[in-house]
Amino acid sequence: MSAIPSTAIEIAAAVRSGSLSAREVLDDHLARIDARDGEINAFNLVMVDEARAAAAAVDAQVAAGEDPGPLAGVPLALKDNLCTHGIPTTCSSRILEGWRPPYDATVVQRVNAAGAISIGKTNLDEFAMGSSTENSAFGPTRNPRDTSRVPGGSSGGSAAAVAAGFAPISLGSDTGGSIRQPAALCGVVGVKPTYGLVSRYGLIAFASSLDQIGPFSTTVADSALLLEAIAGYDGRDSTSINAPSPSLIESLGEGVDGLRIGFVTELMGEGIAPDVAARVRQAADALAAAGAQIGEVSVPAAAYGLSAYYLIAPAEASSNLARYDGVRYGMRVDAPTTAEMNAATRTAGFGDEVKRRIMLGTYALSAGYYDAYYGKALKVRTLIVRDFERAYADFDLLITPTSPTTAFKFGDKTADPLSMYLNDICTIPTNLAGHPAMSVPFGGGADGMPVGVQLLAPALGEATMFRAAAVLESAAPALDEVWS
Amino acid sequence: MTLTHEPIEGEHFIVVSETTGDEWEIVVGLEVHCELATVTKLFCGCPNMFGDEPNTNVCPVCLGLPGSLPVLNENVVELAMRLGRALQCSVEPSVFARKNYFYPDMPKDYQVTQFDRPINVDGWLDLPDGTRVGIERAHIEEDTGKNSHAGGSGRIHGADYSLVDYNRAGVPLVEIVGRPHIRHPEQAKTYIDELRAILLTTGASDAKMEEGSLRVDANVSVRRVGDPELGTRCEVKNLNSLRSLGRAIEYEARRQVDLLESGERIKQETRHWDEGAGRTRAGRSKEEAEDYRYFQEPDLVPLVPSAEWIAAIDAAMPPLPAARREALAVASGLAVTESGVVIAVQRDLDQLALATISAGGDGKRVLTHVEHNLSGEGSAELDPATFAQLVGLELGGQLTATQAKTVLAEMLVSGRAPEVIAAELGFEAMDSSELEGIVDGLIAESPEEWSDFCTGDDKKRAKLQGFFTGKIMKATKGQADGKAVAALLESRRAESL
Numbered sequence: 001m002s003a004i005p006s007t008a009i010e011i012a013a014a015v016r017s018g019s020l021s022a023r024e025v026l027d028d029h030l031a032r033i034d035a036r037d038g039e040i041n042a043f044n045l046v047m048v049d050e051a052r053a054a055a056a057a058v059d060a061q062v063a064a065g066e067d068p069g070p071l072a073g074v075p076l077a078l079k080d081n082l083c084t085h086g087i088p089t090t091c092s093s094r095i096l097e098g099w100r101p102p103y104d105a106t107v108v109q110r111v112n113a114a115g116a117i118s119i120g121k122t123n124l125d126e127f128a129m130g131s132s133t134e135n136s137a138f139g140p141t142r143n144p145r146d147t148s149r150v151p152g153g154s155s156g157g158s159a160a161a162v163a164a165g166f167a168p169i170s171l172g173s174d175t176g177g178s179i180r181q182p183a184a185l186c187g188v189v190g191v192k193p194t195y196g197l198v199s200r201y202g203l204i205a206f207a208s209s210l211d212q213i214g215p216f217s218t219t220v221a222d223s224a225l226l227l228e229a230i231a232g233y234d235g236r237d238s239t240s241i242n243a244p245s246p247s248l249i250e251s252l253g254e255g256v257d258g259l260r261i262g263f264v265t266e267l268m269g270e271g272i273a274p275d276v277a278a279r280v281r282q283a284a285d286a287l288a289a290a291g292a293q294i295g296e297v298s299v300p301a302a303a304y305g306l307s308a309y310y311l312i313a314p315a316e317a318s319s320n321l322a323r324y325d326g327v328r329y330g331m332r333v334d335a336p337t338t339a340e341m342n343a344a345t346r347t348a349g350f351g352d353e354v355k356r357r358i359m360l361g362t363y364a365l366s367a368g369y370y371d372a373y374y375g376k377a378l379k380v381r382t383l384i385v386r387d388f389e390r391a392y393a394d395f396d397l398l399i400t401p402t403s404p405t406t407a408f409k410f411g412d413k414t415a416d417p418l419s420m421y422l423n424d425i426c427t428i429p430t431n432l433a434g435h436p437a438m439s440v441p442f443g444g445g446a447d448g449m450p451v452g453v454q455l456l457a458p459a460l461g462e463a464t465m466f467r468a469a470a471v472l473e474s475a476a477p478a479l480d481e482v483w484s
Numbered sequence: 485m486t487l488t489h490e491p492i493e494g495e496h497f498i499v500v501s502e503t504t505g506d507e508w509e510i511v512v513g514l515e516v517h518c519e520l521a522t523v524t525k526l527f528c529g530c531p532n533m534f535g536d537e538p539n540t541n542v543c544p545v546c547l548g549l550p551g552s553l554p555v556l557n558e559n560v561v562e563l564a565m566r567l568g569r570a571l572q573c574s575v576e577p578s579v580f581a582r583k584n585y586f587y588p589d590m591p592k593d594y595q596v597t598q599f600d601r602p603i604n605v606d607g608w609l610d611l612p613d614g615t616r617v618g619i620e621r622a623h624i625e626e627d628t629g630k631n632s633h634a635g636g637s638g639r640i641h642g643a644d645y646s647l648v649d650y651n652r653a654g655v656p657l658v659e660i661v662g663r664p665h666i667r668h669p670e671q672a673k674t675y676i677d678e679l680r681a682i683l684l685t686t687g688a689s690d691a692k693m694e695e696g697s698l699r700v701d702a703n704v705s706v707r708r709v710g711d712p713e714l715g716t717r718c719e720v721k722n723l724n725s726l727r728s729l730g731r732a733i734e735y736e737a738r739r740q741v742d743l744l745e746s747g748e749r750i751k752q753e754t755r756h757w758d759e760g761a762g763r764t765r766a767g768r769s770k771e772e773a774e775d776y777r778y779f780q781e782p783d784l785v786p787l788v789p790s791a792e793w794i795a796a797i798d799a800a801m802p803p804l805p806a807a808r809r810e811a812l813a814v815a816s817g818l819a820v821t822e823s824g825v826v827i828a829v830q831r832d833l834d835q836l837a838l839a840t841i842s843a844g845g846d847g848k849r850v851l852t853h854v855e856h857n858l859s860g861e862g863s864a865e866l867d868p869a870t871f872a873q874l875v876g877l878e879l880g881g882q883l884t885a886t887q888a889k890t891v892l893a894e895m896l897v898s899g900r901a902p903e904v905i906a907a908e909l910g911f912e913a914m915d916s917s918e919l920e921g922i923v924d925g926l927i928a929e930s931p932e933e934w935s936d937f938c939t940g941d942d943k944k945r946a947k948l949q950g951f952f953t954g955k956i957m958k959a960t961k962g963q964a965d966g967k968a969v970a971a972l973l974e975s976r977r978a979e980s981l
Contacts, residue, residue, distance in 0.1 A: 103544050370777075
C-alpha cells in the first residue's frame with residue numbers, strides 16, 4: 001500500500017502544501033509502470049527524463065514559496081496523438097515513425113502550466129480509428145481489470161493507464177466515443193466536452209468536426225479538475241468557443257434535485273446487453289432517489305447516427321491523412337516517381353483499418369457519390385441536432401449506456417468491422433451534435449466487468465452534467481456487487 | 485489567316501481564315517490569381533515575402549504539420565473585400581473548402597480555397613474601350629510551395645531529385661474569375677492592365693506578373709461570327725507576361741480555327757504555353773481531370789463580414805481608374821477612350837493633368853504632353869502652374885510643339901519657368917512672313933524637286949515633303965512649327981497647280 005494518495009485533487013493539495021514532493025509522487029507512479037506496463041502496454045513511451053525534470057521544477061517552485069498550479073505534481077498520461085515538443089508523437093502508426101513535433105499541443109501547454117507532470121504517451125488505435133486499441137501498430141493495450149479483454153478504444157492506453165494506477169489522470173480524444181467507451185470498459189470516468197470547449201491545436205486530426213480532447217480519471221472530481229485546466233478559448237483553434245472556462249468543481253455537490261433527466265428510448269433497446277441496460281435503469285433510479293425527475297425521451301435520428309458518422313468521419317479522415325505522403329516527415333518508402341513514392345509509403349505506413357476508412361471517405365466524397373453519401377450524412381447530422389434540441393426542451397440531461405456491452409475479449413470483433421463499429425452506437429450522436437457527454441462507472445455486468453453509464457448534456461452543459469455524475473458516483477454499486 | 489485589330493460592329497473582333505475566308509470570333513475568359521499584399525500569410529503569422537532563403541518563412545501551420553490548425557488572417561479578408569468592391573462585386577457570407585489532390589508542393593495535400601460559396605460574386609470591370617467584362621467571382625485561397633527539379637533533365641520527368649520551398653505555401657491569393665466577354669488578344673492585355681491598376685489602387689496586391697504575384701490563365705474558344713453558342717474552350721496556362729498572353733491567345737485561336745475548318749473537334753483540355761516555341765501544348769484533358777472531392781473545411785468557421793465592415797470599405801475606396809478617366813475626360817473635353825486620357829491614368833499623372841487644366845492649361849495639349857513627353861521620373865512632381873504656362877506659350881504660338889517638348893524636358897530637370905528656358909535656348913516665335921520668305925527661297929533653289937512634289941504620286945510627294953521640311957528646319961534652326969510648315973507647303977502646291 002502506497003502512501004501516495006490516489007486522486008489528483010489529493011496529490012495536488014499535498015504537493016502544494018509541501019507535505020509531499022512531486023518527485024516522490026512521480027517515483028511511485030514510475031515504479032507502478034515498471035511493474036506492470038509490460039503486461040498492460042498502456043504506454044508507447046514513458047517520458048522518464050522529462051517527467052523527472054518537470055517534477056524537480058515543481059518541487060523547486062514549492063520550495064521557493066510559489067504555487068505550481070492546480071495540478072501540482074500530478075502525473076498525467078497523454079494520448080499519443082497529442083503533440084509534445086521534441087518528443088515522438090506517433091498516433092500508434094508506423095507512418096509517423098521518427099517524427100518529433102516542434103511544438104506542444106495547447107492542452108499540453110495548459111496541463112504543464114498547471115503543474116502536472118506529463119509522464120508518457122499512451123497507446124491508441126492507429127490515428128484513433130477503432131474501439132479496442134487492437135488497431136495499434138505497436139500491439140494492443142490490455143484491460144487492467146482482465147488482461148484477456150480489450151480496454152476499449154481508441155483511447156485505450158489513456159483509460160488503462162488510469163485504471164491501472166499508472167497516473168491518476170490522463171487525456172484522450174473522442175471522435176465517436178473514443179474517451180467514453182474505453183472509460184466504461186476500464187471502469188473509470190471519461191468526459192467528452194462540448195465541441196470547441198477544449199482547443200484542438202496540436203491534436204493530430206482524425207475527423208476535425210468531431211474530434212474533442214477530454215479527461216480520464218478515477219473520480220468525477222478529478223475529471224472536473226482536469227477539464228477546468230484544459231478548457232477555454234484558444235486563438236490558434238478557429239473552432240474554439242470564445243467563452244470563459246466553466247466552473248465545475250464548485251458545483252459538484254449541488255445534487256440533482258429538480259433536474260429533469262431523460263432516458264433515450266432508441267438507445268436502450270436492441271443491441272444493448274441486458275446487464276448493461278439494467279445498470280442504466282438502476283442508475284436512473286439512483287438519480288430519481290436523489291430528487292431528479294426521470295422520463296423517457298425520443299431522439300429518432302440517433303438511430304441513423306452510426307451510418308452518418310461512418311461517412312462523415314472517414315470523409316474528413318481521407319483528407320486529414322493525405323499529408324502523410326513521405327515528402328516531409330515520418331516514413332518514406334522510396335520509388336522512382338513522386339506518385340509511386342506516395343503510394344508505397346502509404347501502403348507500408350498505414351494499417352488496414354486506416355486504409356479502410358481512407359477508402360470509405362474518398363468514395364463518399366467522390367464526384368457523383370457526394371450527394372448520396374456525404375451530403376446525405378450532413379443532413380442526418382442536422383436532424384440529430386434538431387432532435388436533441390427538442391429533447392433538451394423537456395430535459396436537462398439525458399441518460400444512456402456508454403457501451404452496449406462490457407469489455408470483450410481480444411479478437412472477438414476484429415474479423416467483422418461492422419460489429420466493432422456498433423460499440424459506438426450510443427456515443428456517436430453526441431459527437432455529431434457537438435454536445436458534451438461523459439461515462440461514469442456504475443457497478444459491473446454479469447461478467448464482473450465494469451459498466452459505464454453515459455450522461456449527455458446540451459452544448460456547454462458540463463456543470464449540470466458533472467452534478468449528476470457526482471450523484472451517480474456516490475450511488476454506484478461496487479464492481480463485485482452481485483448483479484441481480 | 486489574318487487577325488483584324490479593328491472592331492467590327494462595336495466590340496467584336498474577328499479572325500479571317502486564309503483558307504476559307506470565313507470569319508471567326510475569339511472568345512476569351514481570364515482567370516487571374518494574385519497574391520495579396522499582406523504582411524503575413526493566410527492562416528499563420530509567417531512573413532508573406534518573396535525571394536527569401538528557401539524554407540525560412542515557415543511554421544507548423546503553413547507546413548501543414550500534424551495537429552496544426554489554420555486561423556484566418558483578418559487583413560486578407562479586408563484586402564479581398566476591397567478588391568471585390570472595386571470590381572463591383574457583392575460581398576457574400578462565404579465558407580472555405582478543401583480541394584484534395586496530392587502534390588509535393590502542397591503541405592497538407594489539400595488546398596484551402598472557396599468553392600461553392602465565394603466571398604465576392606457578380607461584378608464587372610469596365611475597359612477603357614468601353615467594354616464591360618463580367619466578373620463571376622473573386623475568392624480567397626492559399627498558394628502552394630514551389631518545386632524545383634535538379635539533375636538529369638532538370639524537368640519534372642527525368643530529374644534526379646526535386647526540392648521544395650514552402651515559403652510561398654499559405655500565401656494569400658485571390659482568384660478572379662472573369663466571364664468570357666473578351667474578344668481579342670489586345671483586349672485581354674488591356675483587361676490585365678486595368679485589373680492591375682485596380683489591384684495597385686486598392687493596395688490589394690503589388691501585381692507583378694514577372695515575380696508571379698499576378699498569374700493569368702486564359703480560357704480560349706472560337707465560334708463563327710454570329711453563332712450564339714460558345715465553342716469548346718481550352719485553358720491555357722504558363723503565361724508569364726502580357727506578351728505571352730497575347731501571343732498564346734492568338735496562337736490558340738488559330739489552332740482551333742484550323743482544327744474546326746478541317747472538320748475536327750476541339751477537346752476540352754488544359755494547354756501549356758511554350759514561349760520559346762511560340763505554341764501551346766496539350767496537358768490534362770477534362771476526361772482525365774482529377775476529382776478534387778471538395779468539402780467544407782472543418783477547421784475554419786464560415787466567414788460573415790458585417791455590413792459595417794463592408795460599408796467602411798466602400799467609404800474608404802480610392803477613386804478607381806474608370807472614374808479617374810471619366811473625371812479627366814470631363815475636364816479636358818476629350819473622350820474617355822482617348823489615348824491621352826487612358827495613359828494619364830495609367831501613369832498616375834491624372835492628378836497633375838487635372839491641376840494643370842484648372843490652372844488654365846489647354847486640356848488637349850496637356851494630355852498630349854502627358855502621353856508623349858512625360859513618362860519618366862519627376863513627371864508627377866511637375867508644378868501644374870508652370871506646366872500650364874508652357875502650354876499657354878505653345879497655344880499662343882510663341883513655342884512650336886517641338887520647342888515645347890524640349891523646354892518641358894528642361895523644366896523636369898531644373899524646375900525653372902518655361903519663358904526663362906525658352907529664352908536661354910534662343911527659342912523665339914517666328915512670324916509667318918519670315919517663314920514664307922524662307923520657304924519661297926528654298927522652293928526657288930530646287931525647282932525639279934518642287935515640280936515632282938506638286939505633281940508626283942503620294943509616295944513621291946511624301947518623300948519630297950520630308951526633303952523640303954528638312955531644309956526648312958535646317959534654315960530656321962528648328963524654330964519653325966512643323967504644322968505651319970506643312971500647311972505652307974500645301975498652300976504653295978495648290979497655288980502652283
